[in-house]
Amino acid sequence: MSLRELPSVEKLANSLNHSVQLPKPLIIGFIRREIDLFRQQILAGSTITAEEIQVSISTKLNDFAASKLQPVVNGTGVLIHTNLGRSPLGTTAADALRDIATGYSNLEFNLPEGVRGKRAGYLETALACLLNAEAATVVNNCAAALVIILKHMSNGEKNEVIVSRGELVEIGGGFRIPEILETSGAKLVEVGATNKTHLEDYRKAITDKTALILKVHRSNFYIGGFTDEPEVTELSALAHEYHIPLVEDIGSGAIMNTDELAPINHEPTPQDALKNGIDLVCFSGDKLLGGPQSGIIAGNAELIAGIKNEPFFRAVRCDKLILTVLQESIDEYLRTQSEPRQTDVPTLRSLAEPVENLRTRAEKMLEQIGSISKATITITESIATTGGGTMPTSQIPSIALEVNPTGISLNKLSRSLRTGAPAIVGYTDKGIFKLDLRTIFSWQDEAVASQLNHLLSS
Numbered sequence: 215m216s217l218r219e220l221p222s223v224e225k226l227a228n229s230l231n232h233s234v235q236l237p238k239p240l241i242i243g244f245i246r247r248e249i250d251l252f253r254q255q256i257l258a259g260s261t262i263t264a265e266e267i268q269v270s271i272s273t274k275l276n277d278f279a280a281s282k283l284q285p286v287v288n289g290t291g292v293l294i295h296t297n298l299g300r301s302p303l304g305t306t307a308a309d310a311l312r313d314i315a316t317g318y319s320n321l322e323f324n325l326p327e328g329v330r331g332k333r334a335g336y337l338e339t340a341l342a343c344l345l346n347a348e349a350a351t352v353v354n355n356c357a358a359a360l361v362i363i364l365k366h367m368s369n370g371e372k373n374e375v376i377v378s379r380g381e382l383v384e385i386g387g388g389f390r391i392p393e394i395l396e397t398s399g400a401k402l403v404e405v406g407a408t409n410k411t412h413l414e415d416y417r418k419a420i421t422d423k424t425a426l427i428l429k430v431h432r433s434n435f436y437i438g439g440f441t442d443e444p445e446v447t448e449l450s451a452l453a454h455e456y457h458i459p460l461v462e463d464i465g466s467g468a469i470m471n472t473d474e475l476a477p478i479n480h481e482p483t484p485q486d487a488l489k490n491g492i493d494l495v496c497f498s499g500d501k502l503l504g505g506p507q508s509g510i511i512a513g514n515a516e517l518i519a520g521i522k523n524e525p526f527f528r529a530v531r532c533d534k535l536i537l538t539v540l541q542e543s544i545d546e547y548l549r550t551q552s553e554p555r556q557t558d559v560p561t562l563r564s565l566a567e568p569v570e571n572l573r574t575r576a577e578k579m580l581e582q583i584g585s586i587s588k589a590t591i592t593i594t595e596s597i598a599t600t601g602g603g604t605m606p607t608s609q610i611p612s613i614a615l616e617v618n619p620t621g622i623s624l625n626k627l628s629r630s631l632r633t634g635a636p637a638i639v640g641y642t643d644k645g646i647f648k649l650d651l652r653t654i655f656s657w658q659d660e661a662v663a664s665q666l667n668h669l670l671s672s
C-alpha cells in the first residue's frame with residue numbers, strides 16, 4: 215500500500231464500531247497515533263492492506279476502551295486481589311466519600327474556633343483509640359510509611375538498621391526491604407540466617423551506629439521446617455536494654471482476629487505488636503483492614519510527632535478523599551468491635567460468609583441462568599484465598615460455578631466475560647473455568663447470571 219491510500223483518521227473513526235463509549239476527541243487522537251505507526255511501517259516497506267489496518271485499529275481501540283478504570287466482578291476467589299483494586303469499600307464509607315467529594319469540608323479548619331485546624335486530627339485519635347496506641351498517623355501506603363519511618367529514625371552516623379535475613383522480603387510490585395532501606399538513606403545490617411535468627415544475633419549486631427531494629431512480617435511467603443526466631447517480647451527487651459527503638463512492618467493490618475471469622479491462619483494485629491513492646495508499627499489500609507490505599511503508623515507519640523514534622527511527610531500525606539474513607543472505616547471498627555460479624559467492611563463480610571449461603575446463592579444463579587446451549591454449568595466446592603500478600607497458606611472453603619463450555623472456546627468465553635458489561639473475571643483451574651462466589655457480592659449475582667445466559671444461549 216502507498217501512503218496515499220492510507221485511510222483518513224475521520225473515515226476510520228466513522229467506520230469503527232461505536233459501542234466504544236469514549237470522548238470523540240480521544241477516539242480521533244487514538245486512531246491518529248495508530249495511523250502514524252502504520253505510516254512508518256509503510257515507509258519501511260510494509261505491504262499491509264487498508265482492511266488489515268482497519269481491523270487492527272478497531273481491535274486496539276476496543277482493548278484501549280477496556281483499559282479505562284471500571285468496576286469488575288471478582289470471581290477469582292482471591293479476596294484482596296491487588297490487580298482488582300484490593301479492598302472494596304462499605305456503603306457508609308462510600309456515602310461519606312460522595313458527600314465530602316462533592317462539596318467543601320473542614321479538612322484543615324477548626325469549626326468551633328473558626329481558625330485553621332489540624333489535618334486528620336479526628337482520624338489520628340480514632341486510630342490511637344482503636345489500636346491502643348499512644349499516637350497514630352497516616353500516609354499514602356505502607357511502603358511510604360516505612361520510608362518515612364526510616365528517614366526519620368536513621369540519621370547521619372546513626373543509620374544502621376538491623377534486619378533478620380529471614381525477613382528481607384519482596385512484597386509484589388517492587389517493594390523490597392533492602393531497596394526501601396537504601397532509598398531512605400539507612401544502612402542495612404543483616405543478621406541470622408534465612409531460616410533461623412537468634413536473639414544473640416541481634417545483640418551482636420548492635421553498635422553505637424544502630425538506629426533501630428526492624429521486623430518485617432513475612433506476609434506473602436511461608437518458611438517451614440527448622441526455623442527459629444526470638445519472641446517479639448524478647449526482642450523488645452533487648453532493644454530497650456540498649457535504648458534502641460523496635461519497629462515492625464506487619465503488612466496486612468488485620469485489626470480483629472480474622473481467624474475467628476474464617477478457618478485461616480492468625481494474622482498479627484497492630485494492637486498485639488504494640489502490646490508486645492514494638493515502638494512503631496506500620497501496615498496497609500487496603501488489605502485486611504478493608505479500607506482505602508493508605509499506610510498507617512502507630513505507637514510511640516514522640517516518634518510519631520517527629521515523623522509528622524519531617525519535610526518528606528508533606529510528599530506522602532493523604533488527600534481528603536482517602537482520609538474520609540479511612541475515617542469511616544476506623545469508625546466502623548470502633549462501632550462493631552464487640553460484634554465483628556456485624557461489620558460493614560466488605561472484605562470481612564466476604565471472609566465470614568458461610569459456605570451454605572454461597573451454595574444457596576449459586577443455586578439461585580443457576581435458576582436465573584436458565585437453559586443455555588453452549589456450556590454446562592455446575593456448582594462445585596472451591597478454595598478461596600485472602601491474597602494481597604497475606605496468609606499464603608490459608609485456604610478458605612468456598613463455592614464456585616464451574617463452567618464447561620461446549621459451543622464456545624474457553625478462551626473466548628473468559629475474554630467475553632472480562633470485556634462484557636459488567637466485566638467479570640474468573641479463573642481457570644486445570645482447564646476448567648470457575649467463578650468463585652466468595653468474592654462475588656450477592657448484589658452482583660443477577661448481573662453475572664444474566665451475562666452468562668447472554669453469552670451461552672444460542
Ligand SMILES: *Cc1c(COP(=O)(O)O)cnc(C)c1O
Binds near residue numbers: 356430
Ligand atoms: C503489602 C505489604 C507492604 C506494602 O504495602 P502497601 O500499602 O501496598 O505499600 C509492605 N510490607 C508488608 C509486610 C506487606 O505485606
